[in-house]
Amino acid sequence: MFELERRLETPLSVQVAVTVSSIVLALILGSILLAMVGINPLEAYPSVGALMFFDQWGWQDLFLKMTPLLLTGLGVAIAAQLNLWNIGAEGQLYLGAIATTWLALEFSEALDAQFMLPILLIGTFVAGGMWAAIPAGLRSWFGVNEIITTLLLNYVAISLADYLLYGAWRDPSTFNFPMTRSFGESSFLPMIGSTSVHWGLPLGIFLAVLTWILLRSTTIGFQIRVAGDNLSAADYSGFNTKNLLFIVLVLSGSVAALAGMTEVAGIHHRLQQNFSINYGYTGIIVSRLARNHPIGIIGTAFLLAVIFVGGELLQVEYQLPIAVVYLFEGLLLFTVIGSELFLSYRLRRRVAV
Amino acid sequence: MTTPELLTIILTTAVTMGTPLLFATLGGVLSERAGVIHLGMEGIMLVSALVTFVVDLQTGSKVLALIGAMMAAGALSGLHGFVCISLRGNQIASGLALALFGTGLSGLFGDALIGSTVTSLNRIPIPGLELIPIFGSAFFNQDWMVYLSYFLVAGLWFVLFHTNWGLQIRSVGEAPIVCDALGLSVTKIRYLCVIFGGMLIGLGGAYFPMVLTSFWVDDLTAGRGWIAVALVIFAFWHPGKALWGAYLFGAAIAFQLQAQVMGLKIPSYILEMFPYLLTIVVLTVVTVRNRRAGQTLMPAALGLPFFRGDKH
Numbered sequence: 001m002f003e004l005e006r007r008l009e010t011p012l013s014v015q016v017a018v019t020v021s022s023i024v025l026a027l028i029l030g031s032i033l034l035a036m037v038g039i040n041p042l043e044a045y046p047s048v049g050a051l052m053f054f055d056q057w058g059w060q061d062l063f064l065k066m067t068p069l070l071l072t073g074l075g076v077a078i079a080a081q082l083n084l085w086n087i088g089a090e091g092q093l094y095l096g097a098i099a100t101t102w103l104a105l106e107f108s109e110a111l112d113a114q115f116m117l118p119i120l121l122i123g124t125f126v127a128g129g130m131w132a133a134i135p136a137g138l139r140s141w142f143g144v145n146e147i148i149t150t151l152l153l154n155y156v157a158i159s160l161a162d163y164l165l166y167g168a169w170r171d172p173s174t175f176n177f178p179m180t181r182s183f184g185e186s187s188f189l190p191m192i193g194s195t196s197v198h199w200g201l202p203l204g205i206f207l208a209v210l211t212w213i214l215l216r217s218t219t220i221g222f223q224i225r226v227a228g229d230n231l232s233a234a235d236y237s238g239f240n241t242k243n244l245l246f247i248v249l250v251l252s253g254s255v256a257a258l259a260g261m262t263e264v265a266g267i268h269h270r271l272q273q274n275f276s277i278n279y280g281y282t283g284i285i286v287s288r289l290a291r292n293h294p295i296g297i298i299g300t301a302f303l304l305a306v307i308f309v310g311g312e313l314l315q316v317e318y319q320l321p322i323a324v325v326y327l328f329e330g331l332l333l334f335t336v337i338g339s340e341l342f343l344s345y346r347l348r349r350r351v352a353v
Numbered sequence: 354m355t356t357p358e359l360l361t362i363i364l365t366t367a368v369t370m371g372t373p374l375l376f377a378t379l380g381g382v383l384s385e386r387a388g389v390i391h392l393g394m395e396g397i398m399l400v401s402a403l404v405t406f407v408v409d410l411q412t413g414s415k416v417l418a419l420i421g422a423m424m425a426a427g428a429l430s431g432l433h434g435f436v437c438i439s440l441r442g443n444q445i446a447s448g449l450a451l452a453l454f455g456t457g458l459s460g461l462f463g464d465a466l467i468g469s470t471v472t473s474l475n476r477i478p479i480p481g482l483e484l485i486p487i488f489g490s491a492f493f494n495q496d497w498m499v500y501l502s503y504f505l506v507a508g509l510w511f512v513l514f515h516t517n518w519g520l521q522i523r524s525v526g527e528a529p530i531v532c533d534a535l536g537l538s539v540t541k542i543r544y545l546c547v548i549f550g551g552m553l554i555g556l557g558g559a560y561f562p563m564v565l566t567s568f569w570v571d572d573l574t575a576g577r578g579w580i581a582v583a584l585v586i587f588a589f590w591h592p593g594k595a596l597w598g599a600y601l602f603g604a605a606i607a608f609q610l611q612a613q614v615m616g617l618k619i620p621s622y623i624l625e626m627f628p629y630l631l632t633i634v635v636l637t638v639v640t641v642r643n644r645r646a647g648q649t650l651m652p653a654a655l656g657l658p659f660f661r662g663d664k665h
Contacts, residue, residue: 033458143640327460
């Protein structure tokens with residue numbers, strides 16, 4: 001028989017092996033479910049993979065999908081530094097998109113073109129922070145569980161977007177489609193070279209690196225790391241942990257809201273219904289897979305983008321519903337959390353006493 | 354419409370809308386009393402709704418449909434239990450995984466069902482009780498699943514607070530190390546609570562095709578599973594309080610549905626926010642009052658994995 005023994009340290013090789021095997025396991029489990037709806041995974045996986053990586057449209061789409069996942073993942077990861085669960089990235093993304101749309105529709109004619117993008121960026125950042133200040137304040141000063149409040153606010157933000165799309169902001173020329181007017185061109189995020197990938201991706205990577213630097217080399221970053229390890233110890237050392245919780249959760253919301261900006265200003269150039277395919281919820285997986293490391297999420301956002309684009313291709317090629325994406329995400333999260341046991345423990349043959 | 358008539362309609366709708374929340378909240382209470390957070394309710398409810406719908410379509414039997422739903426819900430919950438209890442994975446993350454996985458499963462396998470319909474359960478008035486003004490028809494002229502929910506509230510309350518099992522369950526949620534030392538199997542009790550809790554959540558999912566919607570749509574539960582997650586805290590892990598929480602929320606949904614009829618000129622999308630905002634407000638009030646009183650009603654070991662080898 002075998003028994004578990006706590007590891008003193010986890011070698012990198014084990015970390016890589018565990019992560020890779022959990023991804024492979026998720027793919028295998030997913031293929032069983034695909035086979036149950038009559039799809040041959042041995043045929044589907046390679047054909048989807050080929051379209052994804054060897055087709056010009058495919059890899060550009062990977063980078064496009066990676067952008068919002070990187071930003072929502074970073075938002076979740078920032079909160080996670082203090083063991084806070086921000087499950088509200090979806091709503092923050094919606095609020096960011098609403099803020100961007102309002103600014104773009106309101107100011108694009110009144111202001112010089114060169115000011116528009118900075119205004120969108122700062123305005124969205126502030127709006128997302130204000131939105132996250134609700135759960136952040138409730139958590140810091142009243143101790144209200146942030147998991148529940150951030151989650152419930154998702155539904156509020158989505159209803160708010162629907163309210164605007166069906167009411168004041170609906171473009172009358174689109175008849176029944178709930179979408180706003182198109183933005184002026186000064187509010188479009190520019191593309192990188194001649195690709196369809198916009199500057200949201202470098203922005204996300206820049207913010208991820210910046211977060212990492214701030215965490216490592218500033219006083220507040222140091223306080224966050226100490227408080228993340230042990231909140232009561234931080235309290236005892238005289239840090240204002242209430243303020244720290246508040247600031248971190250607000251920042252987390254601000255960054256997640258930028259995902260809304262990159263989507264509407266980078267791709268759709270207007271606000272429309274269902275522009276997010278659960279990017280906010282997926283951000284939780286992005287962060288978790290990277291064990292909340294700001295640099296690690298660059299890689300995991302790409303991995304989740306592979307799942308998204310793969311799901312979309314399955315949708316197109318095999319007429320599957322988009323739900324197949326959530327199925328794979330759920331499986332992946334399960335196998336990753338389940339496998340974390342093997343990072344802190346190892347199996348050992350039980351010695352007879 | 355007279356005021357008593359309107360009250361009756363709102364109360365009746367509150368009970369109907371609150372019942373799936375009540376089942377799910379009871380399931381969450383059972384699981385969390387034993388120390389395992391259950392965030393995957395939305396996924397379990399969607400899958401059990403799908404199973405109910407499919408079995409009902411195939412066999413025409415509501416009872417078989419319900420049994421199927423509970424088995425599926427128990428199995429999914431067992432998966433959550435496996436990750437949280439045996440593999441000691443993070444309970445919050447595992448719950449989120451279950452929510453996503455269940456949404457995916459119901460979307461993938463429910464796709465072929467879009468457009469088909471099943472019949473809804475009939476109302477069975479309880480003679481005598483249904484004649485009570487205002488409350489009578491709201492609480493005692495309902496379908497049998499509503500009556501089942503009353504029994505489950507009472508039953509869960511009795512088991513948790515007045516039986517030896519209940520004492521064991523609550524102890525495992527408070528001090529698993531002590532329970533282990535006394536010879537109780539923490540693992541076994543937690544598994545049972547998670548699986549039975551999951552079955553109760555499954556009843557909540559089954560209620561959607563049984564009563565609320567006769568046709569299949571994608572994302573049938575529309576976020577109600579998440580409300581139930583909040584209701585567990587809101588109810589302070591107590592079955593009786595879960596009843597009031599679920600009906601309060603049911604009333605919020607009923608008000609949302611009735612507002613147009615009542616002639617209130619509030620756009621429907623604003624009304625949709627109302628139940629969620631109400632939950633946040635009530636949760637805040639309840640948390641503040643609880644903290645003032647200096648009590649922590651939350652099971653002390655909630656969310657913490659237990660491992661015999663780690664005695665620290």
